[in-house]
Amino acid sequence: MIHPKVIKKQRFILGALTALILTTSILAMGMGYASLSYDRLIPVLLGQGTFKEEFVLFSIRLPRIVITLLAGMALSVSGAILQGITRNDLADPGIVGINSGAGVAVAVFYLFFPIDAGSFVYMLPVIAFIGSLITACIIYLFSYDKTTGLQPIRLMLIGFGTSIALSGAMIMLVTSSDPRKVDFIAKWLAGNIWGADWPFILAVLPWLVILIPLTLVKAQPLNLLQISDPVAVGAGVSLNKERIALLLTAVALAAAAVSVTGGISFIGLMAPHMAKALVGARHQLFIPVALLMGGWLLLLADTIGRNLADPEGIAAGTMTALIGAPYFIYLLLKKS
Template identity: 75%
Template sequence: MIQQALLKKQRIILCILLALITISIILGMGIGYSSLSYDRLLPTLLGQGSFKEEFVLFSIRLPRMIITLLAGMALALSGAILQGITRNDLADPGIIGINSGAGVAIAVFFLFFPIEAGSFVYLLPLVAFAGALITACLIYVFSYSRNAGLQPVKLVLVGIGFSMALSGLMIVLISSAERTKVDFIVKWIAGNIWGSDWPFIWAILPWLAIFIPFTLYKANRLNLLGLNEPVAIGVGVRVEKERIVLMLTAVALASAAVSVTGGITFIGLMAPHIAKALVGPRNQLFIPIAVLIGGWLLLLADTVGRNLVGPEGIPAGIMVALIGAPYFMYLLLKK
């Protein structure tokens, strides 16, 4: 039974996060290479703006911010699931190589397969999922011991090894490709939000609409998987089946996100930790908060990065890494 005080605290934090997201979106709509006056935002949203105002807002700013928000949510939820099923606070889809697997699949698809503009947007999450799934299965196999089960520390080490190997494979692919396609892959690796148009929103939204409720439905199972395996088995949990289902969920969320945002790490690491620090380790409590924190962190990183220097700005992946890498080192030393 969850205490009423914790539920009340959760609702307050959720309201604060929704307010922060709303403020960040309003600020992001006004600032940029082509600035918009804040007193013109509401008329433009209501369809009373000039052609330039409507073009900047509806074709450039809003889709990019919505994509960033949704991708941050997906990465945060993926990280929360991975940390739960592996019982390892350092698990993150970017750190343990799942994002790299998705990236290699996207690179191979982009470089060597004929691309049709109409289906490209919707195929990308599926291609990324296939690459991420193969990588996750290999990591799982190499981390699993018949006697000891899944070994959390070994999983992170194996995942980091796969991530490095796949990064090397990406460099090999880049070296054999033509210049125009290389530019795209390089931006993807840096975590540049490239999928900034409305079709990309419709491509990623169904994944979140399905898997956020599904994960909340499985929250009790995640709580039990966070305990020792004998305890989980003792209360009737089919550990391996639940772990595989939830891992597939985490892989699907991460691959859908990185297919449109590029190789972004650390969101899935930081957001669940911040949420747990606020409301405790119960998945029913911290997962909704982690999802909003992840969305807000990536939205903030992209908004700051694209306005920091020049017209191109700094990729969101680099901005997140500037914060996330020291945090990862702190957790590594602590654990």
């Protein structure tokens, strides 16, 4: 039973995060290489703007804001799942190799396969998921022991090593490819929000609509898995079945996000931690908070980054790394 005061606190925080997202979104609408004055936002939203104003807002700014929010939400929930099933506070889809697997798959697809303009947008999340799934299967197999089952610590270490190996493979792909196509891969590696268009939103949104509610349904098994295997078994949880289902969910969410944003790390690490600090470690409480926290963090990082240097700015992945790397070190020192 969750105390009513905790639920009230969670609702207040969710309201505050929603307000932060709306405020940051409004700031992001007016900031950029092509300026759009804030007193013109409401008329433009109501269809009373000039062609230039409507093009900037509806074709450039709004799609980028929406896709950034969706990607941040997906990465934060993916990180929350990974931290739960591995019982490791340092787990993140970028750190354990899932993002790298998606990146290599997307790079191979883009560099060596014929691309159809009509299906490219919708194929990217699928290709990224296949790459992430293969990577996750390799990590899972090497982390599994016949007598003791899945070893969470081994999973983290093997995932980290796999991430480094895949990063090396990506560099080899880039150096041996057509220079005209390398620019896209370079932007992907930097974590540039490149899929900022409405078709990309339509391609990614179904993954989140299906998988995020599924994660919330699995909140109680996640609570038990995070405590210990004996406790989970005693409560009737099928360890391997639940871990595989949750791992697939985490992989799919991360793949959908990075297929349109590139190599974004640390959002899946920071957002769940911040949410736990605010409302506690129960997944049914902190996952909704982490969801909004992740979306806001990535939107804030992208908004700041793209306005620091004209005209292209600094990639969102670089901005999150600047914040996330010290945070990762802090958590590492705290655990040691």
